[in-house]
Amino acid sequence: MGDAKKYPAPVTSAETAPFWDAAKQGKFMIKRCTACGEAHYFPRAICPFCFSDKTVWEESSGEGTIYTYSLMRKSPTGPYAIGYVTLKEGPSLQTNFVDCDLTTLKIGQRVKVVWKSTDGAPLPFFTPV
Amino acid sequence: MTIKGKAYIAGIYEHPTRHAPDKSTAQLHAEVAKGAIEDAGLSKDDVDGYFCAGDAPGGAWPMVDYLGLNTKKLSHVDSTETGGCSYIIHLGHAAEAIAAGKCSIALITLAGKPRTGVMPPRAAGAELDFEAAYGATTHNAYGMCAMRHMHDYGTTSEQLAWIKVAASHHAQYNPHAMLKDVVTVEDVLNSPMISDPLHRMDCCVVSDGGGALIVTTPEIAKSLKKPQVRLIGHGEAMKGPRGGKDLDLTYSAGVWSGPRAFEEAGITPKDIKYASIYDSFTITVLMQLEDLGFCKKGEGGKFVADGNLISGVGKLPFNTDGGGLCSNHPVNRGGMTKIIEAVRQLRGEAHPKVQVRNCDLAIAHGTGGLLGVRHAASTAILERV
Numbered sequence: 001m002g003d004a005k006k007y008p009a010p011v012t013s014a015e016t017a018p019f020w021d022a023a024k025q026g027k028f029m030i031k032r033c034t035a036c037g038e039a040h041y042f043p044r045a046i047c048p049f050c051f052s053d054k055t056v057w058e059e060s061s062g063e064g065t066i067y068t069y070s071l072m073r074k075s076p077t078g079p080y081a082i083g084y085v086t087l088k089e090g091p092s093l094q095t096n097f098v099d100c101d102l103t104t105l106k107i108g109q110r111v112k113v114v115w116k117s118t119d120g121a122p123l124p125f126f127t128p129v
Numbered sequence: 130m131t132i133k134g135k136a137y138i139a140g141i142y143e144h145p146t147r148h149a150p151d152k153s154t155a156q157l158h159a160e161v162a163k164g165a166i167e168d169a170g171l172s173k174d175d176v177d178g179y180f181c182a183g184d185a186p187g188g189a190w191p192m193v194d195y196l197g198l199n200t201k202k203l204s205h206v207d208s209t210e211t212g213g214c215s216y217i218i219h220l221g222h223a224a225e226a227i228a229a230g231k232c233s234i235a236l237i238t239l240a241g242k243p244r245t246g247v248m249p250p251r252a253a254g255a256e257l258d259f260e261a262a263y264g265a266t267t268h269n270a271y272g273m274c275a276m277r278h279m280h281d282y283g284t285t286s287e288q289l290a291w292i293k294v295a296a297s298h299h300a301q302y303n304p305h306a307m308l309k310d311v312v313t314v315e316d317v318l319n320s321p322m323i324s325d326p327l328h329r330m331d332c333c334v335v336s337d338g339g340g341a342l343i344v345t346t347p348e349i350a351k352s353l354k355k356p357q358v359r360l361i362g363h364g365e366a367m368k369g370p371r372g373g374k375d376l377d378l379t380y381s382a383g384v385w386s387g388p389r390a391f392e393e394a395g396i397t398p399k400d401i402k403y404a405s406i407y408d409s410f411t412i413t414v415l416m417q418l419e420d421l422g423f424c425k426k427g428e429g430g431k432f433v434a435d436g437n438l439i440s441g442v443g444k445l446p447f448n449t450d451g452g453g454l455c456s457n458h459p460v461n462r463g464g465m466t467k468i469i470e471a472v473r474q475l476r477g478e479a480h481p482k483v484q485v486r487n488c489d490l491a492i493a494h495g496t497g498g499l500l501g502v503r504h505a506a507s508t509a510i511l512e513r514v
Contacts, residue, residue, distance in 0.1 A: 007262045008261060008262055010258035011257065011258055012258065013258075016258060016259075020258075038372070038374065040372030040373060040374065041259075041372065041373045042255075042256055042258075042259035042260075044255075044372070047372075048371055048372040049372065049374065067277065067376055067378075068273045068274075068276045068277035068280070068378055068501075069273065069276060069325075070268075070269040070270075070272030070273045070275075070276055070324045070325050070326075070327075070501075071272075071324065071325040072264065072266070072268065072269045072272075072323075072324045073321075073322055073323060073324065073325075074323075075264065080264055082263050082264060082265060082269045082270075082273065083273060084273065084370075084376060084378070086373075086376065087373075090373070090374065091372060091373030091374060092370065092373040092374075092376035093259070093370075093373050094259070094260050094263055094265065094370070094502065095263055096262075096263045096264070107276065107277065107280045118262075123262050
């Protein structure tokens with residue numbers, strides 16, 4: 001379901017290039033600040049919590065739970081489910097839920113990252129475990 | 130320093146059009162500017178402050194030139210862009226500029242034609258690569274908020290439907306409203322699901338149109354013929370996922386803008402006689418009423434049910450023009466019309482069937498951007514003098 005959908009290639013930047021390089025290896029990276037210890041997503045050079053520049057890349061488990069979702073019933077590319085996942089490591093992020101029956105999604109459901117190809121680096125999506 | 134009582138809304142104008150294929154966007158800005166200036170009893174050359182947002186073609190300097198504003202006199206401009214609540218923020222900024230002596234007659238305009246043609250895209254933020262592919266739209270971004278609100282607080286689709294029902298009761302008296310038919314809770318629940326859990330009737334209309342305000346000093350306002358309405362409290366705030374920490378989509382930035390405005394005004398939500406609350410979706414109203422303190426967080430469903438927002442029936446008459454849910458939503462931005470209907474109520478110029486008796490204190494509140502992603506909020510508290 002949704003596999004035929006064409007996704008936009010990330011533009012990428014000097015700040016986020018390591019994320020997309022890792023994505024090509026199937027690794028889902030987050031940023032953690034070594035000054036305050038907090039993890040964040042999407043990745044920034046400067047920690048959005050303590051404003052330290054001591055942020056480092058960390059591989060996420062790619063596992064989490066559905067915080068919320070909404071099933072868009074119609075679109076030019078068909079129905080899709082947008083939502084937020086709260087990662088095991090803490091940060092929540094926006095995504096789409098794919099490769100599943102979209103009508104059975106539930107808040108609190110366990111999900112894991114899956115990658116969808118683009119003309120550039122692949123993009124992270126989530127699917128029920 | 131406070132802006133309390135230092136600025137008056139002396140002119141208002143809402144464009145009657147809901148579909149304007151025969152007009153340009155700049156022309157609509159000029160028509161609403163003319164309307165508000167004439168409503169105030171002033172002339173174009175009196176204007177010395179101009180405020181516009183992302184809907185103004187080319188921004189402030191092309192608009193100032195197109196409108197032919199008096200550039201020898203124009204001493205203050207502000208093109209703060211915060212989506213649908215831009216104009217409520219402009220109102221506060223105009224009051225600040227007036228209080229500081231930077232201008233004395235400020236014009237704020239909004240206009241555009243989303244019903245006629247494609248809207249220009251908004252410039253992308255740093256989140257682009259990490260969100261663009263997921264197709265966040267207004268419908269599903271607010272759907273995500275509603276879904277979590279229902280999960281956390283037991284809010285129901287029936288309760289949300291009451292917000293639309295109340296708006297429709299008011300819209301029947303507005304000759305310009307796009308949707309004039311009174312609807313029932315069942316009608317809302319039976320309308321097609323757009324993005325779970327929001328039905329079609331939980332969504333606002335799409336309309337062309339616009340509106341404008343004239344904001345001025347107490348002295349000038351008192352020299353004019355219109356009933357006097359002044360700004361006594363103002364707040365603005367922003368909220369987003371902020372790195373994904375402690376995500377909570379059940380509240381908006383109104384939890385910060387509201388208390389700032391109430392504190393400045395020196396009143397509480399209990400004192401408010403009429404509320405203009407941005408109604409891009411039913412859930413928008415419910416969350417904002419909670420955030421502003423009209424009821425406790427999580428109790429918005431109970432608060433809006435059983436006609437509590439209907440003028441003459443409930444305790445908190447809201448959006449007596451029919452709001453975005455029924456009347457119009459010019460440029461997909463509801464902040465301007467929220468201020469205009471609040472001023473009508475305070476002047477006693479609302480439709481007699483929905484006019485709130487002894488309406489001396491009103492609130493106009495809105496959000497801009499996407500409640501489920503990142504957004505701004507602004508609150509204005511207005512008083513009849």
